[in-house]
Amino acid sequence: MDFDLTPEQQSIRKLAKDFADKEIAPGARERDRGETFPKDVLRKMAPLGLLGGPVPEKYGGIGLDYVSHALVTEEVGRADSSVNGSVSKLALVFAQGDPAKEAKGITAFVLERDRQSYGSQALHGKLGLRSSDSSELILDDVRVPDANRLGEIGDGxxxxxxxxxxxxxxxxxxxxxxxxxxxxxxxxxxxxxxxxxxxxxxxxxxxxxxxxxxxxxxxxxxxxxxxxxxxxxxxxxxxxxxxxxxxxxxxxxxxxxxxxxxxxxxxxxxxxxxxxxxxxxxxxxxxxxxxxxxxxxxxxxxxxxxxxx
Ligand SMILES: Cc1cc2nc3c(=O)[nH]c(=O)nc-3n(C[C@H](O)[C@H](O)[C@H](O)COP(=O)(O)OP(=O)(O)OC[C@H]3O[C@@H](n4cnc5c(N)ncnc54)[C@H](O)[C@@H]3O)c2cc1C
Structure with a gap:
């Protein structure tokens, strides 16, 4: 069993730590008080390779190994947990199409904010993660094309x-x-x-x-x-x-x-x-x-x- 991190893992951990100490931690109290999400911080994280984690590059991620992903997530969480949740233009939703089949009646869909008109209602007054922009999704007569189905019907x-x-x-x-x-x-x-x-x-x-x-x-x-x-x-x-x-x-x-x-x-x-x-x-x-x-x-x-x- 080898508990040593590779040189690459040590280096991304240091990058994340330095960034978290310099860019994330300093404004955390004010963001918590004002319930403001730090979009500017997120924008700075992307070019450094601190967003996208283990998602493969062909899908827009950076293909990090999972241990490295944990190291980055830990450093960000150490500075401000609210930054670990983030804004999104996509939503993964699940529809029950055949209640008689119970779990096997569920199908998954990806909603695209630019194409499907679903609503969202920002949640305020949370106990914690106050600067994270958690929202409730509102799905009212939203039509989703089959092209947005994720996986097979019933595999949700x-x-x-x-x-x-x-x-x-x-x-x-x-x-x-x-x-x-x-x-x-x-x-x-x-x-x-x-x-x-x-x-x-x-x-x-x-x-x-x-x-x-x-x-x-x-x-x-x-x-x-x-x-x-x-x-x-x-x-x-x-x-x-x-x-x-x-x-x-x-x-x-x-x-x-x-x-x-x-x-x-x-x-x-x-x-x-x-x-x-x-x-x-x-x-x-x-x-x-x-x-x-x-x-x-x-x-x-x-x-x-x-x-x-
Ligand atoms: C800030 C925030 C962000 C969130 N973000 C997301 C998100 O991005 N996507 C998303 O899908 N959800 C999200 N959630 C929802 C979250 O995942 C659920 O609130 C959580 O899973 C609990 O489900 P529930 O609220 O329906 O509670 P319930 O399922 O009603 O549970 C209430 C209580 O009953 C217990 N309980 C329920 N069933 C059982 C059982 N079978 N046996 C024993 N005990 C049981 C639970 O442990 C709990 O103590 C978010 C919630 C918060 C607070």
Missing amino acids: FKVAMTALDSGRYSVAAGAVGVAQACIDASVQYATTRKTFGKPIAGHQLVQELIADMVVETEAARLLVWRAGDLKDKGRPNTRETSIAKLYASEAAQRAADNAIQIHGGYGFSDEFPVERYWRDARVNRLYEGTTQIQKLIIGRFATGIDAIA
Whole structure:
């Protein structure tokens, strides 16, 4: 087993880290306060090869390997999770054409904003990811030509599951980034703030909070890399991706909670970033399949019994 990153992976990680520190992190608090999506940041990421991830070049991506994709997503998530969601001119939707066939009656379609007149309603007042432009899609009498069908008729559920294997992986990598940001902020604060004549990092109970964060973040990162390694080898990875997504999203939430605790009263104010990390981490336990759904997938692999439906 080789845990060393290749020179190419180290180099894209450094590129993403430098970009995240210089271009993404500085405006994160103001964007969160104003619920503004950083389109300018996204525009700068594209020419550097920090967008498009593992999508092959012939489809407009940059064909990154999955471990590199996780490294980039982690660095972006460390600076501001909201940047990991992005604006789109395409929508992947699923239509149930034959309810009697249940999952086998579902077909997938790609909607193009320029060609199909579907609406969208921006969501405001979110707990976290406030600067990400999440929208509700409104499909009212939208006609979609057969040319926009993705996969065979009735294969929509399979398409959705494949998309989830990919989406869950990105969520997991972004969550590792949030957890790492919590460690960085906590170490910085705990080595500076003094009580009872010494930095709070010198109090054993504070150090325990930090040690717990370090262990869980490293474990989450390794789970993400294992899932990425399987993807890069073209091997089945639904189970491993679910484990990574479940663990990383829960670990990020615990890390953010510890980080607030370490910051004391300041942790409750947006003068420091850790309350935003806590709010942003929350959604990772919901989307791309809730924590409960991940547990049911992992449990199904362990027992052979499907307890979801
Ligand atoms: C900011 C944001 C962005 C999003 N972006 C997208 C997007 O781009 N595309 C998209 O398709 N969706 C998106 N979603 C939707 C998201 O994926 C769903 O909200 C999430 O999967 C949960 O589904 P639900 O809201 O219908 O909850 P429900 O399915 O109603 O679940 C409610 C509760 O019941 C539990 N539950 C449900 N079924 C079971 C079961 N069988 N066994 C045990 N427990 C169960 C769940 O775990 C949860 O705790 C987004 C959501 C948010 C908040």
